[in-house]
Amino acid sequence: MHVIASVAHLGLNSRLPNTFAVLRAVPILAGMLNRGFTSVRDAGGAAYALSRSIEEGTIAGQRLFVAGKALSQTGGHGDFRERFDQSDPDPCGCSRNMGAIGRVVNGVDAMRKAVREEMRAGAHHIKIMASGGVASPTNPIGNLQFSVDEVKAAVEEAESHQTYVMAHAYMSKAITRVVKLGVRTIEHGNLIDEETAGLMAEHGAYAVSTLVTYDAMGKVGAQMGLAADTLAKNESVRTRSLDALAMLHARGVKMGLGTDLLSDMH
Secondary structure, three states, X not given: OOOOOOOOOHHHHOOOOHXXXXXXXXXXXXXXXXXXXXXXXXXXXXXHHHHHHHHOOOOOOOEEEOOXXXXXXXXXOOOOOOOOOOOOOOOOOHHHOOOOOEEEOOOHHHHHHXXXXXXXXXXXXXXXXXXXXXXXXXXXXXXXXXXXXXHHHHHHHHHHOOOOEEEEEEEHHHHHHHXXXXXXXXXXXXXXXXXXXHHHXXXXXXXXXXXXXXXXXXXXXXXXXXXHHHHHHHHHHHOOHHHHHHHHHHOOOOEEEOOOOOHHHO
């Protein structure tokens, strides 16, 4: 889940003043705690300071495991610039805003540095964007994102810090690729096939389904300002979700509950 996603349009969320981004996360955390969730894993955006604030009793919440910023290639699922936005996401510092769920990284050396930076800053695990996504404006669902060597570098660096990589991925081709490279958990996985489900079981990879977000986005996404093409992508993965769950269950893949909810959809 994303504890800092208080605005449905993630590009706008990334531009929130830091004070707003943090204060809006407080009721999201408290709401989950009141629903009975005593441990949660953030999939990009939440900083170590939030985890520490809960531990110290400053705010109400649960054990919060954070990834820091999710890592995305240029034009990937963590790059929320629109087509006509020619700004450079790297030197502007926008990715370091509290409301940004991700940061843009290109190349093996940059990937190693980014993982090391997130671990130094207190991340418990690393998140990469390994395929296109619903909420990002410029990439189809089926995109393969990051090179093989970039993914290998992320996995190697995470393992050297005694932790693991989680990967956003929908299509079987993207899932197969990263699972073989050592990624431990697949987030979403809605468009998986039988062969890939078997591969996940063979490698001991986990699947974290997020079915509720597609239902919620389909119902209220338009009112929250999501674009028509975003809603169309959402529908394409929503209709396959239950089939994916059945395949994963039949193959004995270990599964976790995820939400991926945004804004008031929490």
